[in-house]
Amino acid sequence: MAELTYLQAISDGLRSEMRRDDRVFVIGEDVGVYGGAFKVTLGFQEEFGSWRVIDSPLAETAIVGACTGAAMMGMRPVAEMQFADFVSCAWDHLVTVAAKQRFRAGTPVPIVVRLPSGGGFSGGPFHSQNPESSFAHIPGLKCVCPATPEDAKGLLISAIEDPNPVLFFEHKHLYRRIKGEVPEGRYTVPFGKARTHREGEDVSVITWGAMVYTADEAAKKLEAEGVSVEIVDLRTVMPWDREAVLASARKTSKVLVLHEDTRTGGFGAEIAATVAEEAFEDLDGPVKRIAAPDTPVPFSPVLEKAFIPQVDDVVAGLRELAAY
Amino acid sequence: MAVREAEPVGSLSEVREAGLDREDLLGIYRNLLVTRAIEERGHILYKQGKIPGSFYTGRGNEASAVGVATAMGPNDVGTPLHRDMGVHVTRGVEPWRIFAQYMGREDGPTHGRDGNVHMADARLGMIAMVSHLPAMLPVAVGCALAFRIRQEKRVAVGWFGEGASARGDAHEAMNLAGVRQLPVVFICDNNQWAYSTPTHLGYAVEHLADRAAAYGFEGVVVDGTDVLAVYRETKNAIEKAREGGGPTLIESQTLRMEGHAVHDDAFYVPKELFEEWAKRDPIERYRTWLRENAELTDEEEDEIAGRVKKLLNDALARAEESPQPDPATLLEGVYATPEDLDTPHHK
Numbered sequence: 025m026a027e028l029t030y031l032q033a034i035s036d037g038l039r040s041e042m043r044r045d046d047r048v049f050v051i052g053e054d055v056g057v058y059g060g061a062f063k064v065t066l067g068f069q070e071e072f073g074s075w076r077v078i079d080s081p082l083a084e085t086a087i088v089g090a091c092t093g094a095a096m097m098g099m100r101p102v103a104e105m106q107f108a109d110f111v112s113c114a115w116d117h118l119v120t121v122a123a124k125q126r127f128r129a130g131t132p133v134p135i136v137v138r139l140p141s142g143g144g145f146s147g148g149p150f151h152s153q154n155p156e157s158s159f160a161h162i163p164g165l166k167c168v169c170p171a172t173p174e175d176a177k178g179l180l181i182s183a184i185e186d187p188n189p190v191l192f193f194e195h196k197h198l199y200r201r202i203k204g205e206v207p208e209g210r211y212t213v214p215f216g217k218a219r220t221h222r223e224g225e226d227v228s229v230i231t232w233g234a235m236v237y238t239a240d241e242a243a244k245k246l247e248a249e250g251v252s253v254e255i256v257d258l259r260t261v262m263p264w265d266r267e268a269v270l271a272s273a274r275k276t277s278k279v280l281v282l283h284e285d286t287r288t289g290g291f292g293a294e295i296a297a298t299v300a301e302e303a304f305e306d307l308d309g310p311v312k313r314i315a316a317p318d319t320p321v322p323f324s325p326v327l328e329k330a331f332i333p334q335v336d337d338v339v340a341g342l343r344e345l346a347a348y
Numbered sequence: 349m350a351v352r353e354a355e356p357v358g359s360l361s362e363v364r365e366a367g368l369d370r371e372d373l374l375g376i377y378r379n380l381l382v383t384r385a386i387e388e389r390g391h392i393l394y395k396q397g398k399i400p401g402s403f404y405t406g407r408g409n410e411a412s413a414v415g416v417a418t419a420m421g422p423n424d425v426g427t428p429l430h431r432d433m434g435v436h437v438t439r440g441v442e443p444w445r446i447f448a449q450y451m452g453r454e455d456g457p458t459h460g461r462d463g464n465v466h467m468a469d470a471r472l473g474m475i476a477m478v479s480h481l482p483a484m485l486p487v488a489v490g491c492a493l494a495f496r497i498r499q500e501k502r503v504a505v506g507w508f509g510e511g512a513s514a515r516g517d518a519h520e521a522m523n524l525a526g527v528r529q530l531p532v533v534f535i536c537d538n539n540q541w542a543y544s545t546p547t548h549l550g551y552a553v554e555h556l557a558d559r560a561a562a563y564g565f566e567g568v569v570v571d572g573t574d575v576l577a578v579y580r581e582t583k584n585a586i587e588k589a590r591e592g593g594g595p596t597l598i599e600s601q602t603l604r605m606e607g608h609a610v611h612d613d614a615f616y617v618p619k620e621l622f623e624e625w626a627k628r629d630p631i632e633r634y635r636t637w638l639r640e641n642a643e644l645t646d647e648e649e650d651e652i653a654g655r656v657k658k659l660l661n662d663a664l665a666r667a668e669e670s671p672q673p674d675p676a677t678l679l680e681g682v683y684a685t686p687e688d689l690d691t692p693h694h695k
Binding site: 049075076079080081083085086088089091092093094095096097098099101115116120121124125126127128129130131132133134163164166187188212 | 398413425457458459462466467470475476478480483485486488489490491492493494495497498499504517519520523524527528531537676681682683684685686688689
């Protein structure tokens with residue numbers, strides 16, 4: 025075990041897969057000489073050469089479309105969107121081509137698209153979004169949102185191994201802030217298996233990505249007030265671990281769904297609806313959602329703080345639920 | 349780098365130089381007839397109410413499709429579109445499966461999960477198109493990228509129409525292919541009408557092949573009613589790409605001889621234009637060429653036509669027997685399993 029940052033863990037996972045499997049290649053803007061905007065692929069081009077660490081033109085459609093073609097020809101492409109926001113330019117190739125090709129034409133498309141996502145540092149409307157719910161809604165795509173360095177590496181290796189198009193949402197605010205023990209060598213973390221970040225008895229928080237840490241800080245405050253909070257980290261939102269969520273709901277009888285994406289139509293709505301449908305008899309209060317408001321991500325630090333769910337927002341929500 | 353306008357193909361000796369013997373020439377004729385016959389029979393099926401949804405044909409584009417596909421090597425791959433039935437026929441898709449596809453039956457290449465020409469047989473190196481044109485161009489470029497990374501001498505062929513040339517995918521795909529000098533050949537089926545939109549409302553250059561210069565490779569304009577010229581130009585482009593010479597853009601000029609789809613009577617196309625292009629029917633043109641240059645006899649013609657008729661009759665009967673897909677299978681195949689990767693493509 026070594027202590028790595030979340031970013032180092034992603035690099036470690038990607039590098040180890042590229043060493044193991046010469047079908048794996050990386051393509052994206054500035055991923056080669058520059059090592060990627062966030063330096064995830066720093067040093068990769070020296071090791072693997074310019075035909076496996078490909079600096080592409082500024083063209084997300086071509087990047088993801090070309091990955092689809094290369095995957096059909098037996099490669100295992102890993103594309104980098106410089107920011108998750110830019111995946112909108114590749115929507116057609118994920119949603120129209122890659123997602124549907126297995127179902128309608130029998131052709132698997134094993135690609136990974138890495139998406140530096142999330143806000144917290146004044147990236148503004150175009151460098152801060154969390155678009156996972158848009159893609160989780162598309163049958164045929166998988167969406168991965170790791171919270172810890174260990175998961176980031178193991179889930180990335182699973183993503184590369186998976187025979188489907190996988191969107192790998194890396195939260196930028198975790199890149200250098202979060203460190204943790206990461207096993208050396210190759211291991212996988214399965215999709216659709218949630219992780220209990222914190223055991224508790226009174227209220228469940230269902231969340232993923234950077235919000236796991238926001239929930240954790242809130243849980244510590246509630247603990248001082250005698251409220252025991254369970255935190256379920258989904259790890260992957262498609263597929264998502266319904267059983268783990270329902271088990272936690274039945275255990276605590278109170279559920280708060282928390283995400284950094286905006287509220288309306290966010291993936292939390294699907295979770296809340298499922299809990300209401302499947303665990304209604306076990307609930308002692310309404311299923312509560314805390315999410316960003318339905319606005320574009322604002323630039324000013326003051327406004328952004330009002331936009332992204334804060335620890336105090338979660339504390340208030342937990343208190344409200346605990347009171348039922 | 350000016351665009352080159354390809355000469356028509358002349359004598360039999362010129363054709364032999366391009367790598368075709370007399371058997372090949374008769375095979376091309378047969379494929380042209382099969383292509384047209386499939387679409388004519390499809391029309392009848394549609395009118396009989398046996399084809400759900402809409403129905404699209406490539407009438408007028410048969411020579412272009414067959415010519416390109418004949419030039420492809422067995423390990424080359426491609427992304428043919430809705431006017432390119434001749435590509436599927438030439439690559440060896442059995443006509444009964446195409447009829448089953450039209451009718452949404454279990455034995456169609458997509459097993460009723462997609463319709464009309466949204467199909468491909470991966471074992472024959474083909475990739476099924478989507479409706480969003482020209483989304484298949486970046487995909488074709490990606491195939492070429494895989495070949496380049498692995499240093500295989502294979503070529504990808506990507507099709508688009510003059511209508512789809514307006515969309516960004518075409519630009520991004522050609523630009524990436526040009527930058528990396530990838531082994532890909534772009535075929536623009538320019539049939540002059542994007543649904544009801546004429547060329548002057550779609551693009552402002554004289555020839556779409558002119559755009560190749562902007563991406564750093566060669567552009568060629570070819571008469572898409574001349575199957576042998578299409579073959580020769582594509583063959584040259586494919587072999588150039590195979591040897592590391594980079595992409596080529598071939599603009600194949602035809603007229604879409606029917607509406608966009610079966611519901612469209614193409615009232616917006618001037619009648620004189622149809623009359624003019626009807627005189628240049630690609631199959632009649634080639635038949636005449638074979639009689640004048642390759643001693644095609646009445647007996648041979650009858651024999652080929654008879655075989656095609658039988659093939660199609662049998663195909664229709666077999667397709668009509670194909671079962672409807674089972675609704676209980678609806679949820680299957682949304683996600684691939686590791687076993688699905690065990691395909692010729694993915695190996």
